[in-house]
Amino acid sequence: MSAASGSDISQRSRIAWGVGLLVLLAAPFIGLYPVFMMKALCFAIFACAFNLLLGYTGLLSFGHAAYLGAAAYATGWLVRSAGWSPELGVLAGTAVAALLGLAVGLIAIRRQGIYFAMVTLAMAQMIYFVFLQAPFTGGVDGLQGVPRGKLFGLISLANDTVLYYVVLAVFVAVFLFIIRIVHSPYGQVLKAIRENEPRAVSLGYDVDRYKLLAFVLSTALAGLAGSMKTLVLGFATLSDAHWSLSGEVVLMTLLGGMGTFAGPVLGAFTIIGLQNFLADQVGAWINVIIGAIFVICVVAFRRGFIGELLAWQQRRQAKESAK
Numbered sequence: 617m618s619a620a621s622g623s624d625i626s627q628r629s630r631i632a633w634g635v636g637l638l639v640l641l642a643a644p645f646i647g648l649y650p651v652f653m654m655k656a657l658c659f660a661i662f663a664c665a666f667n668l669l670l671g672y673t674g675l676l677s678f679g680h681a682a683y684l685g686a687a688a689y690a691t692g693w694l695v696r697s698a699g700w701s702p703e704l705g706v707l708a709g710t711a712v713a714a715l716l717g718l719a720v721g722l723i724a725i726r727r728q729g730i731y732f733a734m735v736t737l738a739m740a741q742m743i744y745f746v747f748l749q750a751p752f753t754g755g756v757d758g759l760q761g762v763p764r765g766k767l768f769g770l771i772s773l774a775n776d777t778v779l780y781y782v783v784l785a786v787f788v789a790v791f792l793f794i795i796r797i798v799h800s801p802y803g804q805v806l807k808a809i810r811e812n813e814p815r816a817v818s819l820g821y822d823v824d825r826y827k828l829l830a831f832v833l834s835t836a837l838a839g840l841a842g843s844m845k846t847l848v849l850g851f852a853t854l855s856d857a858h859w860s861l862s863g864e865v866v867l868m869t870l871l872g873g874m875g876t877f878a879g880p881v882l883g884a885f886t887i888i889g890l891q892n893f894l895a896d897q898v899g900a901w902i903n904v905i906i907g908a909i910f911v912i913c914v915v916a917f918r919r920g921f922i923g924e925l926l927a928w929q930q931r932r933q934a935k936e937s938a939k
Contacts, residue, residue, distance in 0.1 A: 633878070640784055650776040651848065656888040657787045658845040663868040663880030664794055665837030670866075671875035672798055673830045674810030676733045678862050679720070679740025680838050683713040685747060685857025687839030692759040692852040693752055702765040702773060706843040713839020714832055716743070721831040725824055728813075737859065744857045758853030762846055773847065783844055790837055795877055797833070806830055867906070871913050873920030882921055 639646075643653050662684055669675050687709035695705040724735040747753045754760065764773035773779045797803050808816045809823050816823050846852045855861065868887050873879025887906065894902050917924045 636878070637788070644777045644780055650780040652888070652892055654776075654780050654783045654848040655845065655892075656885045657783050658841045658848060659865075659868065659888050660881040660884040661787055661790050661844070662838050662841035663865055663872070663884040664790060664877075665834045665841065666865045667869045667874060667876075667880040668794055668797065668837070669830055669834040670869060671880075672803065672810060673806045673827060674813075675827060675831065676866075677831075677834075678733045678737035678859070678866075679743075680736075680835070680865055681859065681861035682720075682740035682743040682857050683717055683835040683838040684842035684845070684861070685852070685854075686716050686743065686842070687713040688842035688846045688852035688856045689747060689753050689759060691843040692762040692846045695765060695847070696759060696762045697752075701769060702767055702847055706840065706847070709843035709846070710836050710839045713842065714836035717832045717835025717839075718828075721828045721835075725828045725831060737862070740857070740859060740862065744854070744859070747854060747857050753852075753854075756854060758851055759846075760851045762850045762852070764847055764850070779848065783848065786840070786844060790840065791877070791881075794837075798877075802826070802829075867910050869920075871910065871920055873922035873924070873926075876920070876922045876926065879920050879922035 640653075640657075644650050662680075666677070666680050669677055669680075690712040691705040691709035694700040694708055695702060700708070720736065720739045724732055724739065727735050748755060764779060766772050767782060771778065771782075773782065798806075805816065805821055805826055808819075809821070809826060813823055842852075842856060845856070864887060868883035869880050870883070871879075871886060872881065872883030886909075890906060890909075891902060894905065898905065913920065919927055
């Protein structure tokens with residue numbers, strides 16, 4: 617591919633991102649429900665965090681919901697019971713998820729492939745049963761009535777539109793942060809580990825240290841998503857830490873496009889949109905529909921929606937440059 621064609625694709629990507637941002641900024645004024653959009657943005661952060669681990673480092677975690685749930689419970693309890701401000705509650709929840717990720721990562725990171733995935737799933741199930749039995753989580757009832765409070769003691773978050781723009785700002789910051797990580801020298805090492813770990817070792821890189829940092833960053837961002845979700849919905853429940861949510865974030869990432877920036881965002885909005893708008897019509901059959909979409913994606917769109925679109929653009933540019 618020529619430099620001009622590559623620049624053309626990059627320019628179109630920037631235009632697409634700009635249009636997407638404008639749509640998100642205008643969402644409350646074009647009939648999109650702020651609460652639904654906030655929930656979708658929280659899960660988009662969650663999917664982007666997971667994609668940093670799977671798409672750019674090559675590590676498949678089956679227990680990422682544990683970190684979202686841990687942060688959700690921590691933020692909910694601190695804001696509701698301890699009287700913390702929302703920003704401190706979110707920071708504390710993110711820190712709890714990062715520390716939990718560090719503890720699990722130190723155990724799991726030396727394993728590879730399916731063994732790494734199984735260790736993360738086992739640890740996540742242990743964390744889930746702790747939440748089930750712990751008195752401060754509310755058990756099966758969860759933490760209810762978490763107040764939104766005032767941001768920095770000045771801006772009331774009770775209004776859905778105000779909170780929406782706060783969540784949007786957090787999402788944009790996380791999105792840009794992940795882009796910066798991937799394009800940094802550290803991100804290039806992560807890609808090298810994903811493509812050929814033995815070669816990265818032979819080049820002198822301490823791959824376990826790099827993978828551990830990626831794991832902790834991913835769990836911290838997953839925790840940030842859980843903390844924001846608790847503020848948006850006003851509660852934290854066991855479903856936030858259930859293994860099925862870990863499966864959903866895998867689906868979001870693969871459906872949108874693993875190893876792409878916009879793919880997990882599109883996947884999150886697709887899954888959350890289906891769950892919200894079709895659940896009333898089809899009930900429990902929504903899980904069958906989502907499963908069928910996943911099968912179709914694996915068979916026909918192995919790179920995901922965004923991945924297939926980028927591959928098609930590259931093939932077209934290659935044909936044009938060959939003429």
